[in-house]
Amino acid sequence: MIQEVEQAIIDAVKKAFAVDVLVHLTRPDEKFGDYATNTALQLAKQLEDTPEGGPRAIAQAIVDNLSNGVIAKAEIAGPGFINIWLTDTSLAKLAVRQPNGINRGKIVVIETNNPNPFKAIHIGHAFNAIVADTIANLLAASGATVHRVSYHGDVGLHVGKSMFSLLKYVDGNLNRLNDIKSEDRNSFMSKMYADGSAAYKQDTSAKERINELAAASFDRSDVIYGQVYDICFKWSFEAIDGIMARLGNNPIEKRYLESQADELGLQTVKANVGKVFEESDGALVFLGSKYGVFDNVFVSSTGRGLYAARDLGLMELKNNDFHPDKSYVVTAVEQKDYFKGVIKASELCLPDLNGQTTNISTGTVKLSTGKMSSRNGDVLEISWLFDQVTDAIVKQGGAVTEQIVAGALRYEFLKSRIGSDVTFNVDEAVSLQGNSGPYLQYAHARACSILAKAKQTTARNYDDNLQLGERSLLRKIGEFAEAVERSINDLMPHHMCTYLYELAQVFNHFYEHNRVLGDAREAERLQLVAMYTHTLKAGLNLLNIPAPDKM
C-alpha cells in the first residue's frame, strides 16, 4: 500500500517533469491526511528551472498527474506538502499488513540478563534485562532465529569481597546460612558485598585477605569456602531466574559463566602476544589507543585472565555454540568504550568473528537521590520495586496480578529511548494512569469485554463509508506494521510503546463517542474493535507485556 502510493507519486513526477525522485512518505497529523510527502519541496531544489509559483505549483502538477486506485484524495498544503488520503478499503488492507521480515534466515544470539551472583539484583539489572529481552523479541519479529543467553561473573574480586563477609558471618557453621529466609537472601547478599567492599577499601590486611579469597574463587579447594560458595551460588541463580520470570522475560537457552570463558580467552590472548597484545609491566595489554579506543589490560601480571580476556573467550564460546550472524550484548553505558576495545581486539585476533558482536548500551539508571552503587549498598532492590507497584494497585482498588505488576514495570522501563540516562522516579514507575502499562492493559480488557458481550461476529467489508471516529481508529491500527519496522530498524522498543499508547488513546476516544453494541453500525464497529484488540495484543506481546482479557 505504501509502495503503491510512493509509486503513484514517482509516476506523477515523471509525467509532469520527466525526472526521477526519491519519495519519502510520512505519517502526518490526522487532519493532514493518512500520508504526506515533501517531494515538491525537494523537487524545487532539484529542478533546474523551477516553475512559476514555486513548490506549490510543483505540488499541483504532481497532484494533477496522480492516478491510483488506493488514493481517495490529495491536497496541497503549507509551503508545498502533498497530503494524501487513502480509500477506506485501502486503509482496511493496511490494517492487516504484516511487518517486513528483514532478518529472515539470520541467526542471532543475545544476552538477555547478566546480574552477577554474590551481589544483589537491583533495578539497573532489571532495566537491562527488560530492554535486552524486548530487543530479542524485535529481532525475532524481523524473522531472525534468536538464541537468548546469559552471562555472569562467578569468579574474581567481587566474589572475594562477598566471601570475605560471608565466611566471617558463617564462622565455620553453615547453619547460620540456612537460617536466612529465602525472601531475605537478596538483601543479605547485598549487605555482604557492601561490607566486603568497605573492608577492601579501609583495611589493608582485609584487602590482602580478599585478594586471596578472590583467587580462591577459581579452584574453591577449601572445604568451607566451597560449601559457602555453592550455597550462595545456588541462591543467586534461584533469585536471578525467579526475578527474570517475574519481569516477564523469556527464559534463556544457555547460561555462560566467566569461569567457563576464562581458559579460552586466556589462550587467545597468549596466542596473540606480539601481534595484538603486548607485554607491559608483566601484564598483557591491548594498546587500543592505536585504534581510537583506550589501552586495556587483558591478562594481569599474575597471569590471570581479566574481564576483557573472558569476554573474548565468551565470544568464541557463543560462536562455537550458535554460529550466529549477529551477537548482541546489552550493557550499561559505562561499558561502552570498554566494549569498543574488546570488539576491536577480537577483530584482530579472531577475524572469523568480524562484525558479529554489537554492544548496545542503556543509560545509567539514576535515583532522584543520586547514582546507584552496589559497592555502597546504595541500590534499589528489585523486590522492593515489585512491592511498590503492588501497593499502588491495591490503592487503586484493583486486583493485584503478576501480569499487571510486570506490565507496569516493563512499560516504564521501555517507554523512553534507550541510550540516554534514566532518572528513576518511583512514583511514576508505579503510576497506573496515563502513559503506563496498566493503561494499555485496561484499554485491552475493556475492548475485550465488548467482544465478549457481542452476539454477532459478522465480518464486514468497509465500502468507503466509514464514519469519522471509525476511520480514525482504522487509520491508527494501520500504522502498526510501520511502528514495528521502525522499532526493528533502530532496535528501539520505545517506538512501539509510543505507538501502542497512541493507539489506545484513539480507541478510548472512539469508545467514549461511539456506541458499539446495539448501534445500527454494530457489525462494522465490532469488527473494528476486534482488529484493535488483536493489534494491541500483538504489540504488547512484542514487549512481553501480558494483555489480559479482564482485570
Next chain:
RNA sequence: GCGCCCGUAGCUCAGCUGGAUAGAGCGUCUGUCUUCGGAACAGAAAGUCGGCGGUUCGAAUCCGUCCGGGCGCACCA
C-alpha cells in the same frame, strides 16, 4: 587533560535521514457519570527547544563555539 553522551513545559520524557501551529504523561485548574468496564474522556494554563553564531527558501533536528551536567580512560567486573 583526552574521548563519548546529554541539556525540549514545574517534573519525567517523545519528536532528531531539516519541513506545516514543537507533542504526551504526571502535577495544577475546569468540565463529563440513568449508556458497552471512570485504571476513562473533554478542555485550560504552562515552552527564548541551555546561550551565541553559521549553513538553508526553511533548524529542536545539521555544523561551529561557549555554558551546565553525566560517563569512560591499565592489572575491578
